[in-house]
Amino acid sequence: MTKGNQAESMLIWDARFPLIRLEGSGCSSFLHGQTSARVDGRAIGDLIQACWLNATGRVQALLEIRLDSAGADVLLLNGDIDSVAQGFDRVIFPADQVRLGEQRQQRRMQRLQAEMMPDLQQVIWLDDNADPPTSWQDPAPCNSSELECWRNRQGWPLGDKELTGDTNPFELGLMHWIELNKGCYLGQETVAKLASRGGVKQELRCWRSTADDGTALTSGDQLSLNDSRAGIITSASRDDVTGGSFGLAFVRRQALDAETLLAGASGVEVSISRPSCFWEPPTRD
Known part of the structure; x- marks a missing residue:
């Protein structure tokens, strides 16, 4: 285990995220039809990971959903809360028995474990005036740099350059956020075609520079293979x-x-690997 991974094994991500409140007895069925997750039949209090897609299957937001006896809370891990709220509002009908409620900020804590898939058993939501459980009070929350290092090592696509609104779940490695064996939902037709036929044009990968000369690569640097654009x-x-x-x-x-590619204007060699925590892409031809 590297020094960096030892530090990351003790990180806690403590942040506030935008949340939409839905009220009514039909929230479960409504969210089942508007998100990529299986929501119908889930237990009250369960945290459910889901993508909110557009009609062509592109990821517009990453959500955590929690059902309760009066409705549901929808937390946005990434995405624009007004766009999601407006999207929900456009398709809510009286027969749905759903009402769009308040928007608020929700405190959320997550243990970040090195070399392990993010586990919803290691996530808690806290009320504004509540203190974290004793077991969550040490170590101190990670800073933004530590969080960025962790997600880049784990392959969690939370950055604005990954979630552009033009990428689909399979390109992002979010197969386990998609329920393929349920009825129609927003973006389902495209997702089903991708799952059955494969053929995504690109896939998310982890990269690491093999140079030790201090050369720094940045977001936006091009990748190449045999003098052709590779990513x-x-x-x-x-x-x-x-x-x-x-x-x-x-x-x-x-x-x-390819195991290695060249990156940036100076052609720095980088090794390429599949994110171990997330990847289960559709079969490619």
């Missing part, structure tokens, strides 16, 4: 131990089998 870096962090850099990148389909 683009979307997130970058500095490795204080080796002096190199690492992060996330979209790699084009034709370059996915």
Whole structure:
């Protein structure tokens, strides 16, 4: 285990996120039809991860949903709360038995464990006046740099260059956020075609610079293979131990089998690997 991973094994992510309140007995069925997750039949209090897609299957927001006896709370891990609220409001009908409620900020804490898939058992929501449980009070919350390093090592696509509104769940490695065996939902037709036929044009990958000369790569740097465009870096962090850099990148389909690519104007060699925590992409032809 590296020095960086030892530190990350003790990180706690403590932040506030926008939340939409839905009221009414039909919230479960409504969210089942508007998000990528199986919501019908889930227990009250369960945290449910879901994508909110557009009609062509592009990810517009990443959500956590929690049902209760009076309705549901929808927390946005990434996305624009007004767009989601307006999208919900446009498709709510009286027969749905759903009312759009207040928007607020919700405090959320998550343990960040190195080399492990993010676990919803390690997530809690806190009321404004509540103190965290004793077991959550040590260590101190991570800072933004530590969080960015963690997500870049784990392959969690939370950055604005990954979630652009033009990427689909399979490109992002969010297969487990999609329920393929349920009825119609927003974006379902495109998602079903991608799942059955494969053929995504790019996939998210972790990259790491093999140079130790201090060369830093940044978001927006191009990747190449045999003098052809192979992708683009979307997130970058500095490795204080080796002096190199690492992060996330979209790699084009034709370059996915390459173990190394060249990056940036100076052609820095980078190793490419599949994010171990998330990837279960559709089969490629």
